[in-house]
Amino acid sequence: MVSSSEIYLQLVEPSGHLVAEGTWDATLQANCLYECAHLAKPGHRCRLLQGSQEIMPNTALAALDLSLGTCIQVVWPSSSASYIHSQRRAFAAIKADSSIVTCGGSAYGGSAGCGGDSSAVAPLLTDGVVKFCGSSRAAINVDGSVVAWCGGDSSAVAPLLMEGVVQVCRSRQAFAAIKADGSVVTWGSAACGGNSSEVAGLLTDGVVQVCGSSKAFVAIKADGRVVTWGGAGCGGNSSAVAPLLTEGVVQVCGSSKAFAAIKVDGSVVTWGDAGYGGDSSAVAPLLREGVVQVYASLFAFAAIKADGSVVAWGGAASGGSSAKVAPLLMEGVVQVCESHGSFAAIKTDGSVVTWGSALSGGNSSAVAPLLTEGVVQVCGSSRAFAAITVDGSVVTWGGAACGGDSSAVARHLTDGVVQVCGSSRAFAATTVDGRVVTWGDACCGGDSSGVAPLLMEGVVQVCESSRAFAAIKADRSVVTWGSAACGGDSSAVAPLLRDGVVQVYASLFAFAAIKADGSVVTWGSADSGGDSSAAAPFLMEGKFFKQKHRNLCLQQVDLVGNC
Structure with a gap:
């Protein structure tokens, strides 16, 4: 029996997957919900939403509108x-x-x-x-x-x-x-x-x-x-x-x-x-x-305030100074993504504002007309960004060698993209029909031609090491590409990756896959977890x-x- 001083809540991902449920003291703040979500995916950022309203860490649980139900949506932004x-x-x-x-x-x-x-x-x-x-x-x-x-x-x-x-x-x-x-x-x-x-x-x-x-x-x-x-x-x-x-x-x-x-x-x-x-x-x-x-x-911080404004500090040349775009950061910011030396902020109207090192994606002027509305996700590599828009198209900018130039695959990025993840110098985009499109430094996973037939359909998740990618398919098999030394070559454990994989994690130069029976398969550099x-x-x-x-x-x- 839940007392009047307690609140029963369920934390649920958009897919319907139940992350956690339980009762919390109504006098607590929503930070305790974030802690619970982070236990499910430690090291990952998340956003908590009740309906269309974002729940901030300092929101009082007693202030939640329970007339909307007890379900709290957990969203894991790409970073x-x-x-x-x-x-x-x-x-x-x-x-x-x-x-x-x-x-x-x-x-x-x-x-x-x-x-x-x-x-x-x-x-x-x-x-x-x-x-x-x-x-x-x-x-x-x-x-x-x-x-x-x-x-x-x-x-x-x-x-x-x-x-x-x-x-x-x-x-x-x-x-x-x-x-x-x-x-x-x-x-x-x-x-x-x-x-x-x-x-x-x-x-x-x-x-x-x-x-x-x-x-x-x-x-x-x-x-x-x-x-x-x-x-x-x-x-x-x-x-x-x-x-x-x-x-x-x-x-x-x-x-x-x-x-x-x-x-x-x-x-x-x-x-x-x-x-x-x-x-x-x-x-x-x-x-x-x-x-x-x-x-x-790497060198700076950016804080979002309750009024949607952003404050930045730290290494000025690496995102610590947002003076050049200050008027655009006065309100409406809902998410910030970082590269090694710059930041990209998404606003409520779907526009994107960038600042920091131009070499790290801090200057998006070349694609500015494409970032004025409709952006729903931004992902960064070490020196570039990739943004997904509401129509499923992708916009890239920053260091060309690090994925900032996607012109070679532009025709594949015009619609249907639902996820983008970045290695240090490349990106991999997953489409709604389970295809994967890659670009950037070939040595870091930007070239997936060697496994292209396996990435034409059925991919449900992509994970990155510093220089390689691993994709889980709907049949729970795994496909890898990129630097062999960083996990791009999984041939040594291929028989173990043909089925049953439910999650893949990465270290700097290696991958670890958890299978449905709870066993673990690793590959990549022996010095990094393989x-x-x-x-x-x-x-x-x-x-x-x-x-x-x-x-x-x-x-x-x-x-x-x-x-």
Whole structure:
């Protein structure tokens, strides 16, 4: 029986897939819903919608209009690879008993290599894997344990990772795992946050979210306090703003060397390297209230406010200054996407505004007439953008060698495109009939001619590493192309990818596929996660992930999307 002080809600994707359901205390803010959604796809941004109204993280649950029903739509906007994303060199698998298994290059938190070779933990990956924890490359087994490779030598903390792990986050060369009791366990390079001993007393309970920069971590506690550790120059030392981080923090975002925290009152606090957005003093008056979302490029941040305006700071040449387009960012912005050195904002009227390095897509003047209305999604590579319009056509701009020039395939991009994803220097577009169109650097997946017959129909999802792509088809087979060294060649495991694949994740140079039976198949660079043979026995089966944390509950969800 749900009490009057509790609200029953369902988080549902547009496809109808139930992400989570449960009851929440009506006194909480919607940030708790975002946390729940992020547990389903850690490392991915999402938007929550009730009807046509977007729910912001600081929206009070009590303010939701329940006359519209209890269904909250979860939308996963496509986003570009950031510096942290492009430095993925490890995998960590969470099993259903919430234990963790790791492997990979010791320099990246693992043993030999960077995750392409998980042979050292293969016996641990043979059963119970249900998902990978987003950018941390963590696979969740039905027993709740975690298996990780390439960035994953967790032997020093193994006893702490045998159960109760609910989320894994990573920096460039380290991991941080949140357990069901709110404690945090870290491993990997001490210089990158793998050693949290100096703040251990603050990480024993109450942690609800962890975010990483390249060499540091920040943890948000249930009472809104923030704890930081790792490289001081990358945000690991927040002492300069400590009084502002003692309460009320609801979200944290990281550039490569700095952090930005949103507080419950809509204000923003920043710290870390000034050249990477750690110093927001130049725009401080604009960040005192009303901020609902923050995005990061390599060197800068962009914040959307409740009135739809945007505030940018950090490296001026890399998106930290939006002065040239300021009048266009005064209202109506609903989403921001980043490349390595620029930003692209979508407005309510479907127009797009860009700023930052022209070499990274910050100058869209060449296609400006095509971006005045109707854009529904923007995706970035390292130095270019691709926008999908309401009619399914695609517009590209930025570095030609990085996918900014799609003229060679323009005739295939005039209608019907429903998804675009980008590697570091190429794009892959999926059409409504399941075809895939690619362009950009051939060595990074821009040329799919070698597998063209397999991409003519039936593709339902495409995932990218830094220089390759992997496509899941309706028959649950996988097709790969791009740099062989980065997972573009899956011939070594081809028999295992002919059927049953339900999800694919990528590290910098490798891929990991979860099959319907919960087993995991990896390929690509052994230094980046492509060989999981050492963990195989622990990745052989298991379909469900169940977790209760605070006032939220993730349902047991079948991997193919059925509860």
